[in-house]
Amino acid sequence: MVRNLLQKFLKNGAIYNIELYITQPGKLTQNAFIACFNGTYRRDILDAYLFEDINEVQEITEKCIYDYNNHRPHDALGGLRPVKFCDFSLNGSSPVKVKEISLLHYN
Numbered sequence: 001m002v003r004n005l006l007q008k009f010l011k012n013g014a015i016y017n018i019e020l021y022i023t024q025p026g027k028l029t030q031n032a033f034i035a036c037f038n039g040t041y042r043r044d045i046l047d048a049y050l051f052e053d054i055n056e057v058q059e060i061t062e063k064c065i066y067d068y069n070n071h072r073p074h075d076a077l078g079g080l081r082p083v084k085f086c087d088f089s090l091n092g093s094s095p096v097k098v099k100e101i102s103l104l105h106y107n
Contacts, residue, residue, distance in 0.1 A: 040068075 013020055023030040045064055051057050069082045077085045 010020070012018075021031075023034075029035070041061075041064075045057075045060060049056075049060060051060075071081060073079045073081055074085075080088070
C-alpha cells in the first residue's frame, strides 16, 4: 500500500513538474515551512478533535485548509490572506515582497 502511494506521488510529481527534496532525518530546519505546518496541524486538528474515522479527518482537514488560505492573515505575506496575496500577485501588483512562495493545488 505504501509503495503504491509513493509511486502515485512520484508519478504526479513528474506530471506536474514538481521537484522533490528529501530532508535529512532529524533536520527539520531544512524545511521550516513544513515544520511550521506540522505544528499548526497538530495543534489545530490532531489535538483538538477525536475522530471517528479517516473520512472525518479528511473533512475537518479540508475545512481547516480552506480557513487557513481564505480567512487567516499570514505574517510572511504582510498580514494578507494567501488568497488575497495571490490575487495581487496574479495582477502583478503584490504589496509585499516575498522571497519565495509555493502554492500547491490538490484535487
